[in-house]
Amino acid sequence: MCGIVGYIGHRDAYPIIIEGLKRLEYRGYDSAGIALYDGTNLNVTKTKGKVTDLECRIEKEITTNGTVGIGHTRWATHGIPNDVNAHPHYSNSGNLVIVHNGIIENYESLKKELIKRGYSFTSDTDTEILINLIQDVKQKENVMLRKAVQIALNQIVGTYAIAVFDKNKPNEIVVAKLGSPLTIGIGEDEFFIASDATPFLEHTNNAIYLEDGEMAIIRRHKNIKIRKIKDDSLVNPYVQELQLNLEQIEKGDYDHFMLKEIFEQPHAIKDTFRGRLKTEKGIIKMAGVDDNLEKFLNANKIIIIACGTSWHAGLVSEYIFENIARIPVEVEYASEFRYRNPVINQNDIVIAISQSGETADTLAAIKLAKSRGVFVFGICNVVGSSIARETHAGAYTHAGPEIGVASTKAFTTQITVLTLIALKLAKAKRTISNSDYHHHLSELELIPKKVEKALLSDSHIKTIAHIYKDVRNFLYLGRGYNFPVALEGALKLKEISYIHAEGYPAAEMKHGPIALIDENMPIVVIAIKKGHYDKIVSNIREIKSRKGKIIGIVTEGDTIVKELADYVIEVPDTIESLTPLLTTIPLQLLSYHIAVMLDKNIDQPRNLAKSVTVE
Ligand code: AGP
Numbered sequence: 001m002c003g004i005v006g007y008i009g010h011r012d013a014y015p016i017i018i019e020g021l022k023r024l025e026y027r028g029y030d031s032a033g034i035a036l037y038d039g040t041n042l043n044v045t046k047t048k049g050k051v052t053d054l055e056c057r058i059e060k061e062i063t064t065n066g067t068v069g070i071g072h073t074r075w076a077t078h079g080i081p082n083d084v085n086a087h088p089h090y091s092n093s094g095n096l097v098i099v100h101n102g103i104i105e106n107y108e109s110l111k112k113e114l115i116k117r118g119y120s121f122t123s124d125t126d127t128e129i130l131i132n133l134i135q136d137v138k139q140k141e142n143v144m145l146r147k148a149v150q151i152a153l154n155q156i157v158g159t160y161a162i163a164v165f166d167k168n169k170p171n172e173i174v175v176a177k178l179g180s181p182l183t184i185g186i187g188e189d190e191f192f193i194a195s196d197a198t199p200f201l202e203h204t205n206n207a208i209y210l211e212d213g214e215m216a217i218i219r220r221h222k223n224i225k226i227r228k229i230k231d232d233s234l235v236n237p238y239v240q241e242l243q244l245n246l247e248q249i250e251k252g253d254y255d256h257f258m259l260k261e262i263f264e265q266p267h268a269i270k271d272t273f274r275g276r277l278k279t280e281k282g283i284i285k286m287a288g289v290d291d292n293l294e295k296f297l298n299a300n301k302i303i304i305i306a307c308g309t310s311w312h313a314g315l316v317s318e319y320i321f322e323n324i325a326r327i328p329v330e331v332e333y334a335s336e337f338r339y340r341n342p343v344i345n346q347n348d349i350v351i352a353i354s355q356s357g358e359t360a361d362t363l364a365a366i367k368l369a370k371s372r373g374v375f376v377f378g379i380c381n382v383v384g385s386s387i388a389r390e391t392h393a394g395a396y397t398h399a400g401p402e403i404g405v406a407s408t409k410a411f412t413t414q415i416t417v418l419t420l421i422a423l424k425l426a427k428a429k430r431t432i433s434n435s436d437y438h439h440h441l442s443e444l445e446l447i448p449k450k451v452e453k454a455l456l457s458d459s460h461i462k463t464i465a466h467i468y469k470d471v472r473n474f475l476y477l478g479r480g481y482n483f484p485v486a487l488e489g490a491l492k493l494k495e496i497s498y499i500h501a502e503g504y505p506a507a508e509m510k511h512g513p514i515a516l517i518d519e520n521m522p523i524v525v526i527a528i529k530k531g532h533y534d535k536i537v538s539n540i541r542e543i544k545s546r547k548g549k550i551i552g553i554v555t556e557g558d559t560i561v562k563e564l565a566d567y568v569i570e571v572p573d574t575i576e577s578l579t580p581l582l583t584t585i586p587l588q589l590l591s592y593h594i595a596v597m598l599d600k601n602i603d604q605p606r607n608l609a610k611s612v613t614v615e
Pocket of ligand 1: 362
């Protein structure tokens with residue numbers, strides 16, 4: 001997963017591409033590069049490191065003239081992050097240059113063929129194979145660039161979003177997409193190319209989202225031509241008006257996107273239920289569910305597929321669906337599900353959860369489920385993403401862009417959507433009493449205010465972070481609805497502070513992890529006054545008698561845990577099924593502050609990328 005940017009028009013391409021790459025760094029940030037054509041020369045600069053490292057190198061190395069160019073920010077798949085493996089990649093002739101997001105699976109056999117034909121390679125990347133394959137086709141078949149790209153792509157197994165430039169045809173960029181996102185911004189006599197629309201938001205509001213299997217020929221002063229890669233047939237371009245604004249993709253007064261996104265949660269949750277939750281009328285409106293209500297109501301079982309934080313949201317919903325709608329639920333890692341031979345019945349339904357809507361494993365799991373003939377419902381944040389398009393129906397979370405690599409508002413808004421669905425089904429199935437149903441709706445409506453209140457503990461959490469920032473291990477414990485929150489809290493800490501952390505169901509502790517506990521081990525225990533509160537208090541006593549340090553996440557006004565714990569962080573009271581929306585807030589803030597104190601890169605943690613579009 002990488003970010004690609006391109007420009008062709010009447011302005012200097014360099015600042016547009018560099019600023020665009022900075023916006024796409026959430027997609028990968030281990031190396032970056034740019035190719036600019038200045039009217040005579042094709043100037044390529046690339047470097048290991050971030051886009052700011054690229055900027056420094058460019059200032060020393062090349063002229064930044066030119067009104068056409070392509071750029072790339074990388075998350076390494078084939079070949080370590082270094083200058084040579086960074087994109088753009090040249091063809092052997094030195095005329096063609098490419099940037100690529102995706103993976104070419106049959107690159108080894110293609111490479112052997114090309115070596116036999118006299119080609120040589122400087123990098124370890126699959127992308128360099130592709131650009132030489134395009135060159136080879138172009139020469140062998142004596143065809144123009146777009147035809148050579150089309151023929152070459154038909155020999156490729158894998159995924160790609162590419163932009164290709166030919167020095168001998170400097171008024172044209174050819175782009176293509178299969179499995180990785182690609183958007184074209186349409187300006188006044190200028191075109192922008194990017195993995196998502198954020199790089200060109202300040203320049204135009206009009207964009208074409210290329211579909212899988214499509215390529216576009218973008219020519220200066222001409223209309224865009226879109227063709228099917230398979231058979232070269234023409235496709236009518238569909239220009240959409242973007243619904244994003246600049247403020248949504250900028251940090252504003254916050255130090256990091258992650259912090260901004262944590263604090264956006266009251267608003268984001270409200271946006272998730274806006275227009276859907278009609279508390280006074282006792283109605284939940286969700287077109288994707290309403291249109292397929294029979295399928296939901298007849299479901300033998302719901303299979304939830306997702307990865308990472310989205311998988312944790314799925315786990316929370318398992319409790320909600322089973323408790324209030326009485327539908328059995330299985331929550332599966334998409335990466336495991338896709339390679340199993342899962343038992344799926346015609347009456348089962350699959351719910352796929354993904355913030356980005358681009359996660360390769362989730363996409364593959366959806367395709368497997370569809371091939372078994374079941375209904376697949378998607379819950380995504382990114383509008384028009386691959387998963388949103390691949391599923392039969394779905395609901396957006398409407399959380400707004402999430403740029404910090406560590407998911408925060410995605411988690412709480414996914415739980416909100418899942419809760420709305422569960423409540424809707426429970427009402428239709430009459431598995432919830434009327435009064436309980438109405439109580440749930442009014443409590444859900446109060447959640448944004450309660451999240452705001454939970455956020456007020458920020459400076460107290462900072463103090464606790466300071467005390468524990470230097471430990472090497474953390475344990476997170478929770479029960480029932482809050483067991484997945486413990487997993488999510490541990491994931492947040494690992495991701496951004498690189499401290500080892502594990503989440504466990506509190507009662508499982510005595511089956512192993514208890515051996516880890518000593519006076520140096522901090523244990524975050526979600527101990528709200530709901531469900532099995534007494535049991536969790538006993539777990540806390542067990543930890544204390546082994547000298548572990550307790551950070552309790554407790555219900556406002558709690559006195560029992562307060563006496564036992566070393567520190568407590570209060571969250572407002574609500575009904576049990578909604579507690580994860582509140583208990584997760586202090587855990588996000590705790591990881592954030594620890595990572596800031598350890599001077600870690602909050603929004604771009606090492607080795608990670610926002611959307612994992614490779615296996
Ligand atoms: C969470 O903080 C992660 N960075 C990661 O686990 C993420 O949730 C996972 O890769 C799934 O992404 P998706 O929701 O975009 O599919």
